[in-house]
Amino acid sequence: MEKKEYKKIVDRHKPTEKRVQNAIISFLIGGIIGALGQGLIDLYSNLLDISSKDASTFMIVTLVFIASLFTALGFFDKWVTFAKCGLIIPITGFAHSMTSAGIEYRKEGPIYGLGMNIFKLAGSVILYGIVAAWLFGTIRYLLMGGI
Amino acid sequence: MIYLYSFLFAGFISMLGQLILDNTKLSAGHITSLFVIIGAGLDTFSIYDKIIAYVGGGALVPITSFGHSLIHGALAKAQEYGLIGILTGMFDLTASGITSAIIFTFIFSLFCKPKN
Structure with missing residues (x-):
């Protein structure tokens, strides 16, 4: 916790150049992940002869698998430290937060460690996603009759 | 061409997140939650659908598409079963990502131990 607060203070006093550099790195890495996603959709839809909608599911699972595996092997953390939001904002960040929480807390046991902490970071994404989707979905259904 | 749009859109969203992270007190958790809400909000008027039709995979990769998928699954079920469908269909499209x-x-x- 202390470390986090210290990092926040450091971030606030960082020179502007660092911020510009961070933004450019995030743009490039995030963009590469986006293009990779489109590449995987094309690859799967050609290779397996499925619609691009089904291929996008395969693409999400592939990216989740890669992020989980690399986090488990230990070098994804370094990439995230370097690329920051370039890897956090894509779906890789979701998988990374779950796997890193899982590996970190597994020593505290299968229930109190892994089970209770696996959604520690990803939980807020799911919670606010569901609340927002329920609210906006109800509005859209009532106002416009759904799709 | 769709690769260029994918690159630009996913890059833009990531850069936006980084700018918020660097220039405000919000943490990465705040930003991802915020972006999911924005993704769901943009789909209230089908805006995110149009973005996906235009930029393809680049719009499906950022976390904003998570909110989009949630609301889409819910609305698809709502077509069949009415308001209760919003509850039953919520996870339909995101199930693959969460389950995997x-x-x-x-x-x-x-199998893996923490490194540090």
Whole structure:
């Protein structure tokens, strides 16, 4: 916790150049992940002869698998430290937060460690996603009759 | 051409997140939650659908598409079953991402130790 607060203070006093550099790195890495996603959709839809909608599911699972595996092997953390939001904002960040929480807390046991902490970071994404989707979905259904 | 649009859109969203992270007190958790809400909000008027039709995979990769998928699954079921469909269909499209993340995390957690 202390470390986090210290990092926040450091971030606030960082020179502007660092911020510009961070933004450019995030743009490039995030963009590469986006293009990779489109590449995987094309690859799967050609290779397996499925619609691009089904291929996008395969693409999400592939990216989740890669992020989980690399986090488990230990070098994804370094990439995230370097690329920051370039890897956090894509779906890789979701998988990374779950796997890193899982590996970190597994020593505290299968229930109190892994089970209770696996959604520690990803939980807020799911919670606010569901609340927002329920609210906006109800509005859209009532106002416009759904799709 | 769709690769260029994918690159630009996913890059833009990531850069936006980084700018918020660097220039405000919000943490990465705040930003991802915010972006999911924005993704769901943009789909209230089908805006995100149009973005996906235009930029393809680049719009499906950022976390904003998570909110989009949630609301889409809900509305698809609502077409059939009315308001209760919003509850039953919520996870329809995101199930693959969440389930695979849970399964991979569980398997890797069994075999890997924390590095530091």
